[in-house]
Amino acid sequence: MASLARLRASLPRTRKTPLVRALQTAADTTQLKEEASHSEPFMVTLHEESFHGFKTDPPTRDLEVTKDGLLKMYKLMSTMRRMEQAADALYKQKLIRGFCHLAIGQEAVSVGMTHVLTPQDNIISAYRTHPFAVLRGGSVFALISELLGRKTGISKGKGGSMHVFTESFQGGHGIVGAQVPLGAGLAFAAKYLEKPIATYTMYGDGASNQGQVFEAFNMAKLWNLPCVFVCENNKYGMGTSAERSSSNTQYYTRGDQIPGIQANGMDVLAVVKAVEHTKQWVLDGKGPIILEFVTYRYGGHSMSDPGTSYRTREEIQRVRSTNDPIRGLQSYLADWGLATEEGLKKLDKDAKAEVDAAVEEAKKAPFPPDSDLWASVYAEGHEPPFLRGREREEGHRF
């Protein structure tokens, strides 16, 4: 895997001799396999319940990590949460209009995935994607600008919360499930062009029941496409629980001939391992694989849903207090002697400062001019002579 090979090359070499003081104990939590190092990569053994496999063995639970890598992921998860909380506040102040879907609670999925994948790999998803756009080459400023409808936005202020793209993140799609065949198409292109690219095609537990998802599965398997179908199972599709919408809630087993892996999407290290494993799988030419991340959204479906009429406050509180992805990584870092409470608080403070500054800057940014309404509808130079508006007199001649 190019990214990991590069990462390894740039890091000091792993200790070859096993340490006498191996700390692995009962597998009730992720454990150090060898003494944690401040400067060198070291091994951890993931929680026993991290993975399940369907028609394939699950990944091994051993993962090589570095202190810097863990701290980087902590900072990014903290920043993504602050950013989504800022969006929540801006929406309530009526500065963000239209739809706004937040991914608070699901940070381990976006941060863990983007930690492993290279910019050449593809990620395509639905509409709960603010963190992906930022982590795949965007910025908090460009994302918040977009939500505020400013010209400096990641989609020039014309896409809004659901339609965010970067060079290495293919959106940002509002029609449930529609991105799944598109993802299969991206994987087809990679195979056709013989490029060593992995495509991660994401969809939710709600979207998983759509016919086009199964059509995409079929073609991907038929043509052995290098596609990882990622079901981000956050337990609800709008106000409908997975149990009420899906006859089989083991989403990783729903690919018929396509093998699957279920991973704990609340543990960023399990996400990292699952993505390393599946990326290698598709690059080895083994064809498509389903990867289900079991995760949870703390907020409602969108800002117009308080999220408490179809589930109890106790349920949300229980996940927050026992399974939170940020607190989880925080306790690994503290338990393994890699960070102090003050050190982590400083990272949280820095994340907040970065988001606050981006919000203030975005608020000052200009709105797009009216003429931009007609731009970017077609690729530049390919516009038709006339574009219709809502009414005849609103039409535009290029």
Ligand SMILES: Cc1ncc(C[n+]2csc(CCOP(=O)(O)OP(=O)(O)O)c2C)c(N)n1
């Ligand atoms: C084709 C289509 N049908 C219905 C909707 C309305 N809708 C928006 S989100 C959603 C639920 C999707 O849930 P899930 O796939 O679990 O994603 P999550 O919101 O949990 O991230 C529905 C039914 C839509 N946008 N597109």
Ligand SMILES: [Mg+2]
């Ligand atoms: Mg869902």
